[in-house]
């Protein structure tokens with residue numbers, strides 16, 4: 001049922017209920033009353049804590065950054081330590097180290113023992129074992145600066161530092177300096193181990209003869225696929241400046257007799273016709289819709305009939321926004337200035353538009369590592 005509002009536009013009953021609920025929850029008088037009622041008080045307290053966590057989130061991230069920068073996981077790896085010990089190991093004055101250690105303990109990175117020494121908490125102990133995580137935290141200084149003026153960032157954001165950190169996405173000709181390529185490839189390779197693990201846990205490649213990984217970087221995903229499927233032929237396509245470490249990796253891992261690389265740019269070159277499955281791991285989210293549409297059309301052309309495409313990358317939650325997809329990868333991709341975090345539905349739409357059929361979203365166990373959408377060429 002729709003009712004007229006004072007401006008003359010008609011509001012649905014749902015919208016009127018929403019306006020009433022929003023005014024009520026935002027009213028100080030209601031908040032004070034709710035704080036005295038048993039169930040409402042517990043909801044209000046939880047909401048208050050959640051809001052405060054959001055308010056303080058940027059300080060939490062910087063405690064995490066300091067925890068990593070001061071190598072605290074390493075200093076605490078073998079034994080708990082006193083503040084004086086940590087202070088002398090890091091060059092941080094003891095009273096300041098106490099503030100950091102207390103903060104890290106509150107966040108689960110460290111714990112404070114009854115003898116006053118500090119140890120690694122479960123999260124802090126896990127961190128060094130997660131491939132690429134410390135490097136990822138370290139490179140956040142760049143995004144942090146880009147977000148330091150969020151009003152300007154969301155309004156315009158035309159001059160972001162992160163875009164310079166990942167210059168390859170601008171390379172229309174695939175023209176990228178070797179040293180620059182090495183810096184980003186290393187970070188990508190470290191973190192790709194997790195992505196490969198997650199993707200392969202939810203994929204069956206037993207029927208695939210040759211897997212072409214487009215934008216495959218230094219070959220971590222292909223090498224992991226090759227190790228998991230001894231019959232699989234591997235082919236990597238990436239910018240010429242990027243592929244040399246992939247060939248070296250295949251050699252090191254004893255995969256060279258069934259692995260090949262092609263240097264080129266998917267913006268200007270056709271994709272090699274060699275595979276019955278093409279994967280795009282963390283590639284689409286770097287690019288605008290037009291580039292993605294063009295790339296998927298090239299992938300469609302390169303596949304035989306019945307061939308398969310796999311898109312694996314962190315995704316927006318779409319209709320159900322998620323913290324990793326929408327409150328991290330969304331702004332991150334916007335700071336890159338060329339791409340965006342898309343939902344599985346948006347990716348499915350782009351795949352269908354490129355001619356793919358049987359488009360399916362694959363549910364992964366750790367969507368903050370990667371989501372996945374697969375489709376077939378008819």
Ligand SMILES: C[S@@+](CC[C@H](N)C(=O)[O-])C[C@H]1O[C@@H](n2cnc3c(N)ncnc32)[C@H](O)[C@@H]1O
Nearest residue numbers: 188192215216217238239242265266267281282
């Ligand atoms: C975000 S990285 C992902 C690398 C790897 N798939 C992973 O998940 O670690 C994007 C990759 O796409 C490659 N790439 C970017 N533009 C490209 C282009 N025009 N042609 C081919 N590869 C490109 C980059 O060199 C880079 O290796």
